[in-house]
Amino acid sequence: MKYIWILALSILPLVGCGSDVKKTEDGDVNENVIAKKYTRFGGNYNSTFNDMHELHIEAAAANGVGPLETRADTALYEDKLVRIPSELEIYKVDRLTHSMPFLVPKAATLLSDICLNFRDSLTRKKMAVYKPIITSITRTDDDVKGLSRRNRNASDNSAHRYGTTFDIAWTRFDKVDPTDPRTLDDGRLKAVLGQVLHDLRQRDRCYIKHERKQSCFHITVR
Numbered sequence: 382m383k384y385i386w387i388l389a390l391s392i393l394p395l396v397g398c399g400s401d402v403k404k405t406e407d408g409d410v411n412e413n414v415i416a417k418k419y420t421r422f423g424g425n426y427n428s429t430f431n432d433m434h435e436l437h438i439e440a441a442a443a444n445g446v447g448p449l450e451t452r453a454d455t456a457l458y459e460d461k462l463v464r465i466p467s468e469l470e471i472y473k474v475d476r477l478t479h480s481m482p483f484l485v486p487k488a489a490t491l492l493s494d495i496c497l498n499f500r501d502s503l504t505r506k507k508m509a510v511y512k513p514i515i516t517s518i519t520r521t522d523d524d525v526k527g528l529s530r531r532n533r534n535a536s537d538n539s540a541h542r543y544g545t546t547f548d549i550a551w552t553r554f555d556k557v558d559p560t561d562p563r564t565l566d567d568g569r570l571k572a573v574l575g576q577v578l579h580d581l582r583q584r585d586r587c588y589i590k591h592e593r594k595q596s597c598f599h600i601t602v603r
Contacts, residue, residue, distance in 0.1 A: 422579035424572065429579060430598060432588035437540040437601040440588055444602055445485050445543025449521040455483055462544055463489050465518060471496035473512045473555045479528040480517045485544045488602040491587055492547055495600075498577045509563035511554040511570055516597055518547045540601050548597040549574070574598070 422429060446458040455462060465482040467474045471493065474482055484492065496513055503510050520528070520541040540546040551571040556564075578598060582589050590599040 417583075419580070419583050422572075422576040424575070426571075426575060426591040427593075429575075430582070430589040430591035432582075432590055432601075434538075434540075434590075436588045437546065437590070437599070438538060440601050440603045441540040441543035441545040444487055445545035447544065448542035449519065449544070451521050451523050452481060454521065455481065458544070461485060462519075465489060465492070465515075469496075470557075471500050471512060472515055474515045474518070475550070477518065479524045480520045480541060481524075483519045483544055484547065485602075488545045488547065491581070491600070491602045494586075495549070495574075495577060495581065498580070499574055502573050502577055506573070508573075509561045509565055510557040511565065512557060513574060514550045514553050514555055516548045516550050516595075517541065519544045540599075546599070546601040548592070548595065548599050550597050551591075552596040 446461050447454065449455065449458075462483040463486055465474060465484055467482065492515070499513055500510055518541070520539055522542065525539050525542065551574065552567050554565075554567065554570045578587075578589055578600070581587055585603055587603055588601045592599050
């Protein structure tokens with residue numbers, strides 16, 4: 382099964398809040414259709430990242446595989462899943478206890494875009510560089526059952542079962558250069574990550590739920 386080493390797409394620019402009109406395929410201005418407005422993240426995580434479970438499931442079913450029942454099922458989708466490396470320059474995968482490091486290519490690309498944008502945002506702001514930590518990726522029915530015994534809030538109908546969904550911690554980040562005297566607390570890093578996620582969500586790239594008990598952003602590709 383092939384590995385992803387870098388899925389580096391061009392970094393999405395931050396689009397202003399203008400109300401430019403859209404153009405038709407012929408280049409003519411359509412004055413009746415207003416271009417989508419893009420905004421900056423306002424800092425309210427719970428209201429901004431509150432996409433309901435049903436939306437995650439709908440997107441997962443449309444873009445993913447399965448749902449996976451057992452870990453052996455990954456062999457059935459060998460040509461549709463890619464293995465996520467445990468660590469790259471742009472992110473680090475936590476020790477996975479109830480999930481596997483596999484995603485469909487579209488979700489793997491989204492993961493790389495999030496982490497590339499996060500790194501570039503820190504660099505542009507002349508801040509110390511940190512990596513996001515991925516805490517959960519793809520689960521099977523068996524994984525969900527095991528998790529349910531430990532976490533009563535775990536859903537049997539989890540979007541993680543389709544290879545489309547992953548969680549990124551917002552209380553822990555991995556510093557790239559430990560010798561860099563500059564430091565950032567988790568709150569500031571969470572704010573930078575929040576802006577990155579807000580940008581991609583506005584562009585209809587994903588659904589996001591701010592999980593407070595699990596201290597993570599729950600993200601499903603669209």
